[in-house]
Amino acid sequence: MGSSLIDKIWAVHRVGQRGDGRDLVYIDRHVLHDLHAGHAFASLQRNGRGVRRPDLTVSVPDHTIATRRMPGSPGRSGSSFADSMRSGSARFGITMLDIDDPRQGIVHVVSPELGIALPGVTLACPDSHASTVGAIGTLAFACGTSELEHVLATQVIAIHKPKLMLLRLDGTLKAGVTAKDVALHLIGQIGVAAGRGFAIEFAGSAVRAMDIDGRLALSNLTSEFGGRTSIVAPDDATFQWCHGRECAPKGAAWDAAVSWWRTLTSDDDAAFDRMVTIDCSELAPQMTWGTDPSQVAAIDGRVPDPGTFEGKARSAADRALAYMDLQPGRPLAGLPIDRVFIGSCANSRISDLRAVAKFVDGRRVSPGVTAVVVPGSTAIKRMAEAEGIAKVLQEAGFEWRDSGCSMCAGVNGDIAKPGERCISTTNRNFENRQGAGVRTHLASPLTAAAAALAGRIVDHRKAAE
Amino acid sequence: MEPFTTLEGVAASLPQDDVDTDQILPTPWLRDPKADLAKGLFGYLRRVPADKTESDFVLEQPAFRQARILVCGSNFGCGSSREHAVWAVKAFGIRCLIAASFADIFRENCLRNGVLAIRLPAEEIEGLHRAVQSVKGGAPFVVNLEEKRIRCPDGRAIAFDISDHEREALMLGLDDIGLTERHVSDIEQWENTSRRSLPFLQDFRIAPFNTSNKPSQ
Ligand code: SF4
Numbered sequence: 001m002g003s004s005l006i007d008k009i010w011a012v013h014r015v016g017q018r019g020d021g022r023d024l025v026y027i028d029r030h031v032l033h034d035l036h037a038g039h040a041f042a043s044l045q046r047n048g049r050g051v052r053r054p055d056l057t058v059s060v061p062d063h064t065i066a067t068r069r070m071p072g073s074p075g076r077s078g079s080s081f082a083d084s085m086r087s088g089s090a091r092f093g094i095t096m097l098d099i100d101d102p103r104q105g106i107v108h109v110v111s112p113e114l115g116i117a118l119p120g121v122t123l124a125c126p127d128s129h130a131s132t133v134g135a136i137g138t139l140a141f142a143c144g145t146s147e148l149e150h151v152l153a154t155q156v157i158a159i160h161k162p163k164l165m166l167l168r169l170d171g172t173l174k175a176g177v178t179a180k181d182v183a184l185h186l187i188g189q190i191g192v193a194a195g196r197g198f199a200i201e202f203a204g205s206a207v208r209a210m211d212i213d214g215r216l217a218l219s220n221l222t223s224e225f226g227g228r229t230s231i232v233a234p235d236d237a238t239f240q241w242c243h244g245r246e247c248a249p250k251g252a253a254w255d256a257a258v259s260w261w262r263t264l265t266s267d268d269d270a271a272f273d274r275m276v277t278i279d280c281s282e283l284a285p286q287m288t289w290g291t292d293p294s295q296v297a298a299i300d301g302r303v304p305d306p307g308t309f310e311g312k313a314r315s316a317a318d319r320a321l322a323y324m325d326l327q328p329g330r331p332l333a334g335l336p337i338d339r340v341f342i343g344s345c346a347n348s349r350i351s352d353l354r355a356v357a358k359f360v361d362g363r364r365v366s367p368g369v370t371a372v373v374v375p376g377s378t379a380i381k382r383m384a385e386a387e388g389i390a391k392v393l394q395e396a397g398f399e400w401r402d403s404g405c406s407m408c409a410g411v412n413g414d415i416a417k418p419g420e421r422c423i424s425t426t427n428r429n430f431e432n433r434q435g436a437g438v439r440t441h442l443a444s445p446l447t448a449a450a451a452a453l454a455g456r457i458v459d460h461r462k463a464a465e
Numbered sequence: 466m467e468p469f470t471t472l473e474g475v476a477a478s479l480p481q482d483d484v485d486t487d488q489i490l491p492t493p494w495l496r497d498p499k500a501d502l503a504k505g506l507f508g509y510l511r512r513v514p515a516d517k518t519e520s521d522f523v524l525e526q527p528a529f530r531q532a533r534i535l536v537c538g539s540n541f542g543c544g545s546s547r548e549h550a551v552w553a554v555k556a557f558g559i560r561c562l563i564a565a566s567f568a569d570i571f572r573e574n575c576l577r578n579g580v581l582a583i584r585l586p587a588e589e590i591e592g593l594h595r596a597v598q599s600v601k602g603g604a605p606f607v608v609n610l611e612e613k614r615i616r617c618p619d620g621r622a623i624a625f626d627i628s629d630h631e632r633e634a635l636m637l638g639l640d641d642i643g644l645t646e647r648h649v650s651d652i653e654q655w656e657n658t659s660r661r662s663l664p665f666l667q668d669f670r671i672a673p674f675n676t677s678n679k680p681s682q
Pocket of ligand 1: 127129346427
């Protein structure tokens with residue numbers, strides 16, 4: 001029997017097996033963010049341990065830092081979390097991409113952008129969206145704070161090998177339908193727990209046709225269906241995208257890497273524990289109506305009647321509609337909105353911003369709507385400014401911020417007001433996630449931009465005409 | 466890590482499915498490094514609704530304020546990997562969670578903090594919820610990890626499954642990093658071998674900001 005892509009990377013990195021049956025898997029690259037690094041550094045020190053490979057470790061503040069400059073302040077303000085990341089990084093000899101570093105950004109955006117994540121590489125990150133970089137063929141491990149400390153101390157992760165799922169997404173996407181819509185639809189189809197216990201390989205013609213930014217958005221939402229990691233087999237588009245990035249191998253080392261990367265595909269007879277195929281050719285743009293990412297409908301659809309669900313799904317839908325202040329059967333389109341957030345590790349890359357600017361060009365954000373754009377990295381911010389994207393967005397009335405997680409989780413204090421309805425390009429619509437009582441609808445950047453201009457939910461394909 | 470052997474205490478029931486870590490420990494308590502995590506546990510759910518004088522939430526009811534065991538639905542702990550969610554559970558005084566299933570990272574986080582996360586088949590969970598609800602905090606449940614058994618106040622026993630390794634790690638309060646450190650020579654050997662076979666994996670350099678790459682402006 002053949003091997004899958006994940007089997008192959010696993011086999012190369014398997015250091016051994018611990019007495020308790022867990023595999024020890026070597027971590028080639030370890031990226032930390034500010035929310036958890038300080039705790040792990042403190043705990044390491046308390047236990048008298050050091051960092052085994054500071055040279056393979058990078059720290060980036062994103063969750064807790066300000067994305068808005070205070071009037072009169074020369075730079076960005078940090079936070080006590082960024083401070084403990086800074087002192088710990090210095091103490092242990094870890095390179096930190098600090099708030100004034102032009103390479104700073106959201107950890108999952110920065111890792112591939114700098115070539116820290118690469119095909120065939122194993123990467124650990126103390127964050128449930130670590131799988132984002134699976135899009136370029138990196139095998140990523142999302143971990144908690146204790147596991148983070150474990151990787152710092154040993155450079156391996158102790159883990160039972162997960163089951164394998166092959167998720168095929170087939171068909172040609174219609175115009176105006178994006179990777180984000182595919183991801184939301186997929187979660188609606190298979191549910192929020194389908195990926196639990198699995199490592200997922202995305203395949204199929206729809207995935208192959210996506211550009212790398214699209215694949216990154218797709219892999220990003222793996223946690224939203226319960227998966228701890230996901231991967232896309234690297235191809236020529238991936239190699240081209242990675243080439244020349246700051247930390248990517250150069251010259252002969254690059255050529256050697258590419259010839260290994262070309263072997264990183266699943267064999268035809270590789271075994272998977274579960275296979276799912278979804279046809280995406282009829283898909284419309286998607287939007288969530290509820291408080292978990294599987295509660296999703298087509299943008300031209302209606303809020304469902306909880307009575308049509310069974311058992312606990314019914315009470316969950318009842319609860320969601322009460323929280324979201326929605327009536328069963330009403331169309332999503334037409335709902336008035338208060339806020340739009342374009343950002344997060346799901347959708348804040350240059351192609352997202354280009355698409356939004358193209359759509360918005362020359363028009364205005366609806367009066368009464370607060371619309372904010374937070375680029376995924378400082379490099380993306382600068383690129384967007386150079387391309388004139390920032391100008392288009394600012395002239396339309398969008399706020400243009402510094403890079404960070406911002407209102408995705410609101411850990412830095414960027415939150416909406418109770419009761420506000422927010423169209424968000426993020427990945428989580430949980431109750432109170434974007435502020436107490438805030439009603440979050442997840443969607444693609446185009447759908448969010450269209451809502452910002454109209455002041456209500458609209459199908460951007462119709463609004464563009 | 467504090468060893469876990471036998472736990473005797475009040476059990477509370479929270480039958481909802483898909484309880485995410487944003488509910489278990491909401492962001493305001495995450496943002497504040499000095500926050501009282503015991504208060505933050507289910508912080509929003511514990512609030513008093515506008516039209517009421519006290520909270521409806523189970524852990525706010527006098528009989529369950531001392532709960533040591535929480536019986537949950539399925540997919541408990543999904544969403545954010547924040548380990549603070551487990552720290553909050555522990556800070557409140559709960560050492561054992563029982564659910565039809567847990568999110569992967571959340572369960573790992575429990576194990577590493579000495580919180581016993583027991584999975585039971587869906588039918589048994591339903592029965593346990595009924596038992597917990599009918600006792601109303603009036604009598605203790607006992608979780609015996611050595612015997613892998615939950616004893617209800619009416620004397621009924623429910624067996625549960627856990628791998629021998631996990632059970633041992635919890636019972637002895639084993640240091641997880643210590644377990645891996647026994648394999649240091651394997652790790653070194655791996656590093657040496659891969660330096661030859663796939664050199665770019667070990668050859669990683671990222672320039673510090675202030676030396677080579679000051680912004681051009
Ligand atoms: S952008 Fe949101 S989902 Fe992504 S790492 Fe930051 S807080 Fe987490």
